[in-house]
Amino acid sequence: MTEDPFDTGDLRERVLAAWAASPARFREDANAEEDLVTGGYRDRVLVELAQNAADAAARAGEPGRLLLRLTRDDTGPVLVAANSGTPLDAAGVSALATLRASAKRDAEPTVGRFGVGFAAVLAVSDEPAVVGRAGGVRFSAADTRALVEATGDAGLADEVRRREGHVPVLRLPFPASAAVPAGYDTVVVLPLRDGVAADLVARQLAELDDALLLALPALGSVRVEVDGEPPRDLSDVESRWRVLRREGVLAPELLVDRPVEERARTGWQVAWAVPREPGAEPFPSVPPVLHAPTPCEEPLPWPALLVATVPLEPSRRHVAPGPLTDAVLGEAAAAYAELLAELAENGYPAWRYVPTGLPAGAVDGTLRAALDRVLPGTKLLTAVEDGAPLAPRDAVTIAGAAGADETLTRVLAPRLAGLVPASRPARVVLRQVGVRELELSDVVDALPADPDPGRWRELYAALDPLAVDPLVREALGSLPVPLAGGEIARGARGLVLAAGTDEVSAALARLGARVVHPEAAHPLLERLGAVPAGPRALLELDVVRTAVEASADDEDEPFDPLEPRLPLADAVLTLVQGAVSAGELTPGELPWLADLALTDSEGEPAPAGALARPGSRAARWFDPDEIGLVAAEVEGRWGADVLAAVGVLDGPALVRAADVPVEPDAPVEAGSPADLLEGWDDWCEYVLDRVRAAGTQGGHPDVGPVSVPELLAVRDLDAVAPDALPEVVAAVAAEPATRAALVGRCRAVAAGVAVDVLPYTAWWLRDRFSSPDGGGVVAAEGATDGLAELLPPAPAWLAALDRPAQSALGVVTGLSDVDAGVASTVFDRLADPARYVPLPLLLRLLRRFAELADAGLRWPAPPPRVRGLDPRPDIAGTQVVDADEAVVLESPMYLQRPDVGCGLPAPADSAGALAELFDLPLVGELVPGVVSSSGVKQPVPPGVTHLLPGGPATWCEHDALVVDGHEVDWWVSDSVVHAATLGGLARGLCWVSGAWALRGVVEEALVDPATANAALLDEAFG
Structure with missing residues (x-):
């Protein structure tokens, strides 16, 4: 017979007597127990067993140990739960048999209410037993039903019948005995009701994890044993979890509305736990709910586990609302802020642990509201610059993708105090906790003027991937850019990106160019409007041209050995040297460079275009009063190629220009063809005459502006010494670059008109050197067709030139050489009354003029005089008459009419063109030609x-x-x-x-x- 150390018989008699005296009491006890089993405790058997084990360990003042063993004996599956700590005593037995009357009435920090939570075992067992070293008790639905029936009380029998045999199990204790596993003090033995109960227990055992130990810190370890499976031990939980626990004393007024027994518990406790491994999921197998201290049904979808001593409703599934709950949740929020600060200090991304989105319930909402109040001052962020913890109210982020770019934030951190990264997931959190968000444009405007160009390049490299977005490029409009001279420009637009040496950078700085410092140059600046410039483009900067114009007035400042001042000329020549070395500049391409003041052989400044290299051909050719010599040290430093590029003469020098307007008497711009080419206005008049004549012929009398698309001309011909002329012209004709200026094609264009004209060089030499009387056309020695008698002889030195060069200079040898370029000059000589022109020569020339007129030759203005046939029948000669006295004879029958005056015979098919060329009438238009005889x-x-x-x-x-x-x-x-x-x-x-x-x-x-x-x-x- 089992001993009864806890006098359970007396307890049974008193309960049975109470039921018999009042069947309603039986009904109340049955309903209360059923409410607990089917309500608040329906699936909490393991949790409640663990909670009781934790309370026993807490009362014993030692870490608790819990064994959960699912096994099978002769009767079926059995769950054994053994724990260490204070064992079962009489008060505990009384509490087990008394619903809602816990033995834990003192102020000990226990978790459960022993005797209430134990009801959870009835969800899986009808025969639970609790045995300690001093003895034990068991409960039995069958034995309770038998004792009720044995009373013979009709009222109780009726209630049992109404309840279909269901009786309150935990009201009648029976003595029990069982072996307590070694090392434990109490064992709970639960014969499981059926396979469904066994499956439920097995599932709950499989789901046990660290959350149980975190919620019940009095438990040091849990061992799980299931038949057929390896045992599993849960222990040392804080090695895997970072836990923050806080506790305190509640203000008395917070307990006023709480139950009497609960008022004695004046302390509060909260604990937060997060995985020690950053980014790990907190509890993948545990629902995200509040633990109070074991799981309830208040959703709390936070990235951390909260255990808090909030008051619960009787079902233990929901929090009891009120000031006590709010106060404990407020303490929990403050503790969570501490935890976040601790995480940040230890290198965790603490922002990931800030809950976002809509609250999942009242508890969640209250907790979030309390947290939002403390987070702005909590150092939960990490400064990018030095990794120091930072409170949100002291932090800033950059809006948009720029704030999420780790490289950019790292580079900006030293320039922007309190900068924290703002990845897309973090942005919502950072706004929520009060971090100030700056637009990228505001960040750019606030950037300090850092003198280190290398750090700016690092920033540009970080910004570059973002600049594909037009909005980002707009925000970077005032981005600071270090210049080669040491200044800082605001905004890249219009700046020059130049690759070059330190000498180039120094030259650009001396010239005042807004050139990006070479150590800061980056492709991003080009996207933002900076202009990439090669060696040639650098020369074409406005500041370079301005420097050339100012070079004559450049005076050295007092010498400073620490910071010597680069002369303007040297700065320009440095850039010229770069362009020449790169093959991007040839002599004459930038004519205005000829105005660069260089030091001459007498130590005085002179324009480069007015200097020649010592010992060069130019030094022999040009009048020394017009062209001086460049200083030997200048030549030694820069070399022939660089000096030639700026116009210093070595031989024939070229002027190259494109789209040159043909405007006589226009304002002269330094370095322009009008500035460099003597007689420019006269050549322009010649070109305009040719273009207008062609326009009139083609039906475009008003041709508008005229230009030369490509101009190539030899300059300084007016400074050539007379005795050097043959050598100069021979050199011009022989060298490929200058030969094109003499014999090449030169075209003038206007609206609807394009005309080939004499190149400037050929025009100038013709008019001034080729012809002794300045007529521009001469006859070669042995010229045929009577031209030798009509034209002056060519100078002897022209005979040494090849035929194209002679032709360009107006040398003719026969009628085939009389082309559009020389026709007007030949005609002027033909119309000179002082010259003798025999009839054969006149007829040959008129036929040639007719051919040229047929080919499109037109003169700007009709000639005032012409030479034609002498109308006197007895004189077979020629005469010069005023144009209004001459006619074109389109048929030989008009030679029989001396009354028509001076006539110019022409083939019938060319007569009209010849008449138009000389602006003369056809004789057929004047003579009626009426035959009056029969x-x-x-x-x-x-x-x-x-x-x-x-x-x-x-x-x-x-x-x-x-x-x-x-x-x-x-x-x-x-x-x-x-x-x-x-x-x-x-x-x-x-x-x-x-x-x-x-x-x-x-x-x-x-x-x-x-x-x-x-x-x-x-x-x-x-």
Whole structure:
């Protein structure tokens, strides 16, 4: 028989007596127990067993140990729970058998209310037993039912019947005995009701993890043993979890509305736990709920576990609202802020542990509100600059993607106090805790002027990946940029990105160029509007041209050995040297460089274009009063190529320019062709005359602005010494670069017009050196076609040049050389009345002019005088008359009319073009050509028709042919040939037939028809 050290029989008798006296009491006890089992404790068997074990350990003042063993005996599956600590005593037995009357009434920091939570075992067992070393008790639904039936009380029997046999199990204790496992003080033995109960226990055992030990710190370890599986030990929980615990005393007024027994517990406790491994999920197998201290049903989806002594409702599933709950949750929030600060100090990303989003319930909402009040002053962030903890109210972030870029924030940190990174996930948290967010543009505006260009480049490299966004580029509009001179510019737009040496940087700084410091140069600056410049582009900066203009006035400041001042000329020459070395600059391409003041051989400043290299050809060629010598030390330092690029003369020097406006008398700009080329305005007038003439011919009389797309000219020809001219011209013609300026094509263009004109060099040399009288066209020695008599002879030195060069300089050898370039000069000489021009030369030249007119030659203005045929019949010569006294003879029949005046004979198909060239009328437009005499129609002899196939078949015979009152030998009127002589008939028939060359043969056939066949045979060989 089992001993009964706790006098359970007395307890049973008293409970049974109470039930018999009041069946309603039986019903109340049954309902209360059922509420606990099916309500608040329905799935908490392991938690409640662990909680009781923790309380026993706490009362014993030692770390508790709990064994949970799922095994099987003869009756079925059994759950054994053994724990260390204060064992079961009489008060505990009384509490187990008394619903809602815990033995834990003192102020000890226990967790549960022994005797209430134990009801959870009824969810899986009808025969629970609790045994300690002093004895034990068991409870049994079957035994309780039997004792109730044994009372014979009708009222109790009726209640049992109404409840279908269900009775309150934990009201009647029975003595029990069991072996307590070694090392433990109390054991709970739960024979499991069925397989469903066994599965529930097995599942809960499998789900046990560190959360249980964190919620019940009095438990030092838990051992789980399941038949067929390896044992599992949970212990040393704080080696895996960072735990912060806080406790204190509650103000008395907070307990006023709490139950009487609960008021004795005046202390509060909270504990927060997070994994020690940063980024680990806190409790993947435990629902995110509040632990009070074991799990309840208040959702708390935080990245940490909270254990807090908040008051619970009787079901122990929900928090009891009120000031006590709010106070404990406030302490929990303050403790959580401490934990976050501790995490930050230890290198954790503490912001990840700040809850965001909408609260999941009332407890969550209250806790978040309390946390939000303390987080702005909590050092939960880490400064990028030095890793020091930082409170949100002292921190700043950068808005947008810039704030999330780790490289950028690292680079900006030394320039922006309190900067913390703001990744996309962190941004919501940082705003929530009160971190000030700066726009990137505001950050840029606030950046200090750091003198170290290397640090700026590091910043640009960090910003570059973000600058693909137009909004980011806009925000960087005032980004500081260090310049080569040491200044800091605000904004990259318009700055120059130049790759070069330190010497180039020093030169640019001396010139005042806004050039990015080479150590700071980065592609980002180009995206922001800086202009990349190679060696040539650097030379074309406005500051360089300004420096060239100011170089003559450049005076050295007092010498400072610590910071010597670079002369302007040396600064410009440094850039020129870079462009020449890069193959980007040849002499004459930048004509304005010729104004750069250099030191001459006498130690005085002089424009580079007015200097020659000592010992060079230029030193021999040019008048020393016009062209000096550059100082030997200047030449020694910079070399021939650099000096040639700035215009110092070595030989023939070029001016190159593009899209040059042809504007006589326009303002002269330094370095322009008008500034460098003598006689520029006259050449422009010549070009304009040619373009306007072509425009008028082409139907564009108002051609508008005229320009030369590509100008290439030899400069300083006016400074050549007269005796050096042959050598200079020979050099110009021989060297490929300068030869193009002499014999190459030069085109002037305007609206709808493009005309080839004489290149400036050829025009200038023609007009001033080639011709002794300045006419510009000369005859070569042995010139044919009578040109030697008409034109002055070419100087002897021109004979050494090749034919294209001679032609460019106006040297002609025959009529084929009389082209558009020399035609006007030849005509001027032809129209000179002081010159003798024989009739053969005039006829040859008129035919050449007619050919050129057919090819499009036009002169700007009609000539005032012309040379034509002397109209006097007895003089076969030429004469010069005013243009209004001359006509163009488009047919030989007009030679019979001395009344028409001075005539210029021309082929019929070219007569109109010649008339337009000289602005003269055609004689046919002036002479009526009316045949007033009577004639007889006659057939053309057969032999003649064979000589003139396609010619007229008839003609009109006159005894005396009178036209406009003048007697003539022949005439053609309306394609009808009129003739008074056989010679006249031959001319008329041949002119109408277009066979003027056969007029003699036809005349012979008319005189003697027998000769017609012989003439035909002759023509067969023609």
